Each structure stands twice: as C-alpha cells, then as structure tokens.
Amino acid sequence: MEFGFGVAMRGPAAAPEFLERQVKHGEELGLDIVTVSDHVIIPKAVGSIYPYSEDGAFSGGDAGECLEQLTVAMFLAAHTSSIRVLTSVMVLPHRPPVLAAKILASLDVLSGGRLLVGVGAGWMREEFEALGTAPYEHRGSVANDYIRAFKEMWTSDSPEYNGAYAQVSDVSFYPKPVQDPHPPIWVGGESPPALRRAGQLGDAWYPIGSNPTFPMDTPELLAEAMATVRRHAEEAGRDPESIDFGYSAGWYDDGEEKTGRSGERLIFTGNPEQVASDIREFEALGVRHLVIGLTGQTPDGTLNRMERFATEVRPLTK
Numbered sequence: 001m002e003f004g005f006g007v008a009m010r011g012p013a014a015a016p017e018f019l020e021r022q023v024k025h026g027e028e029l030g031l032d033i034v035t036v037s038d039h040v041i042i043p044k045a046v047g048s049i050y051p052y053s054e055d056g057a058f059s060g061g062d063a064g065e066c067l068e069q070l071t072v073a074m075f076l077a078a079h080t081s082s083i084r085v086l087t088s089v090m091v092l093p094h095r096p097p098v099l100a101a102k103i104l105a106s107l108d109v110l111s112g113g114r115l116l117v118g119v120g121a122g123w124m125r126e127e128f129e130a131l132g133t134a135p136y137e138h139r140g141s142v143a144n145d146y147i148r149a150f151k152e153m154w155t156s157d158s159p160e161y162n163g164a165y166a167q168v169s170d171v172s173f174y175p176k177p178v179q180d181p182h183p184p185i186w187v188g189g190e191s192p193p194a195l196r197r198a199g200q201l202g203d204a205w206y207p208i209g210s211n212p213t214f215p216m217d218t219p220e221l222l223a224e225a226m227a228t229v230r231r232h233a234e235e236a237g238r239d240p241e242s243i244d245f246g247y248s249a250g251w252y253d254d255g256e257e258k259t260g261r262s263g264e265r266l267i268f269t270g271n272p273e274q275v276a277s278d279i280r281e282f283e284a285l286g287v288r289h290l291v292i293g294l295t296g297q298t299p300d301g302t303l304n305r306m307e308r309f310a311t312e313v314r315p316l317t318k
Contacts, residue, residue, distance in 0.1 A: 001283045001317060004033030004086060004291035005306060006250075009072065010065040013299045016075070023076045025303055027083040029310035033116065034076055035088035035291055038069040040095075043126040051123055051190075052210050052250075058124070070103050077111035085111060088248070088291065089120035089188035089206070092143040093133040097166040100146070101153045105177045113178035118206055119147065120188040121197075134165050140193050141165065147185060147201045154182035186246055190214035195225060199232025204244035204289075209267075210251060217260060217267060222247070223285050246289035247282060253293075254313050268292065276316035283317075 005026055008014040013022070023034050042064045049056035073085045085107070090100070108115040121143040122128065128136040142165045149166035152159045153173040161168045177183050187194060187202035190211045198205035207225065209216045216222045230240035251258065253269040260266035267278045279290060294309060296302040 001279060001287070002032035002289045003309070003314065004035055004289065005031060005294040006035040006037065006088065006291065007072070007076065008295065009037055009039070009067045009069075010060075013295070013302060014067055018299050019072070019075065020079045022299075022302065022306075023080055023083065026306060027080050029306060030314075031083065031306070031310065033084050033086050033289065033291065034080075035086045035118075036069050036073045036076065037088055038091050038094065039066040039124075039127065040068060041127060041130050042066055043124075043130055046124060046126050048124045048126060051213065052208055054212050070100075070107065073115075074107055074110065077107065077114060080114075081112075082114075084114045084116050086116040086186065086291070087118045089118035089186070091122035091127075092119050092146045093122055093128060093139050094131055097146045097149045098153070098168060098171075101150045101173070104150070104183065105154060105173075105175065108177035108179055108183050109175050113183075115177070115179070115183040116186055117150075117183045118186040118188055119143065119202075121194070138165070140197070144197060144201060147187075147197075150185070151182060184244070186244075190216055190225070195228050196232045199229045199234075199238070199240075199243065200236040202243070204246055205229045206246040206248065206289075208248040208250065210249075215261065216247075218262075219267075219281055219285060222282070222287070226286060244289070245285075245287045246291065247287050248291045250291075250293035254309060272313045272316055275313055279313075279317045 007019055026034055046058050050058035077085050104117055121139040125136045134142045145163035145165040149161045149168055152161040153168055154177050159168045159173050184203040186204040186206040187198035188206045190207045191214055207216045229243055233240040233243050249268040254272050254275045257270040258266040268275055294305045296305045
C-alpha cells in the first residue's frame, strides 16, 4: 500500500516556506504521494451543491483565496526527488486541453516522471462560468474528450484528434512525458458516469469515500463499485485487471473513534491498531494507494500528524 497526504491551497499552511517544509517532511518520512487540489477562482457566491458534505455546503472558499494547482504541483516537485505528485483532482474543463496537456507533460519531464494525473469533471457551476469553460451541463463529455486528447498528444508523433470539445491536428507535441506510455490517469468521482469513465479511459479509479449521494465508506460498498469499474473496462475491450485503485479518506483520525452512517465505527478512525486493520482490509480488496487526511489545526500540528502516522500506524500495516 502506498500512502499520500494533501497540502493546503490557502491560509498559513499554503505559505511557500511551509509547503516546502511539509513536502520534504513527507518525503523524509517515506510517504509516497502528495496531493494538490484544484480551484482556479472561487466566486463570492456559490450555490452549487458540494458533493462531499452532508448539507451540500462548500466551506473551502470563504475568502476566495486559492493557489493554482499545476503551479503548486511544479513547486512541490521542484523541492523533492522521490515523492510522486498527484493532481487530486484536476477539473478537466477548467483549462484548454492542449495547454493542460503541455503543462502536465512538462511537469512529468521536469519531475523525472513523478506525476500522477488525477482528473474529474467538476461540480461548481459558478467557477465554470467565471472561467468561460464549455457548458457546465456538458462537463462529463468534456472530461472524456480531454482524456482522449491528452493520450493522443502524449503518445503520437503526429497527434490527430477531432472531438466535440477538443481538437488537435497538424502539430508536433514535444517533449513527450517521461512515463511510458504517459503519466497514469486516475479518474475521480463516485457517480455512475465517473465509474464508467474510469473503466473506459482511466488507468486507476480514485474515489473519495465521503460522498453522501454515492457513499464508499465501507469495504462492501467499495468492493461493489470496484467490480463495476472492472465491468466497464471489460465492456470497453480493456483488461479489467489492468485497472489500478486508490482511495481518499480525508476524515482519517488515528486518535479518535468516529461514528459512521450505520452507527458503527467509521473506517480509518480509532486507535492505530484499528486504523491499520482497516488499511489491511482495503489492501486485500485491491486498493494500492490510500490518501488520508493528515492536516492539523496548525502547520506544526500537520507535521506532527504526518510523523505520528508514519511512525505509529504505518508499521502496523505490514
């Protein structure tokens, strides 16, 4: 099992000196992945339903502050040598496809092949409108088009793609990414279209377990959804066993047991032994990458949580 943690995109923990300190600390602790979230601009009024809260409210943009994802990803890669950098997730319609493909390829080259491209269709209509993207209602089709166009640009000497929302022709696209055939594409999302996209187009499926509409917060629910992703892969003529699986548990807590929807202990909470048992169970299902919430109340609290996981929990998972 590989383990990952996220960095802040706003506030004191997003100061450059702390971002550098945090990602180096994670690498020194032997953590495998650092994740970077994606907002380009946060409108003052957001009425869209946030998929990962019970009431649908988005609490992450009260001040409208956010660093840009791919810039931060490059910053983190520049200050490390082994940890992989995951866009978690890049909202595909936010950026023009050729430009996004070029930035991602450049990031993979400059990081020495350490990029993981987590992608999603997005949820905030107001941000789409502020950016002047393709219509919000078509975001799923846009995402599919962009993934196909990325693969064409990253692998073909003479890329040609003519989709409804992405077109590429009569160009050379170099340098190619370092990773062969391209950086792994991790498809996020828990809805039926997201599971279909993962099976048809992704190298991995990467859900967040806390979506109240499509919950993935028990091994049984996750196993069922993983089987669906594999079925979509097989129907698309792909080897279902080639699909990789990650999982995001932002509610992780190795010091306090929390209650889940069923009234029983919420997975990835409790004492270190309980959390380690959950990790082993998910690994047995086929989950190979686990991103957990290690953010503390303060920057120093975040570093302490990272160290506690690495020294007290991770050894119990082996």
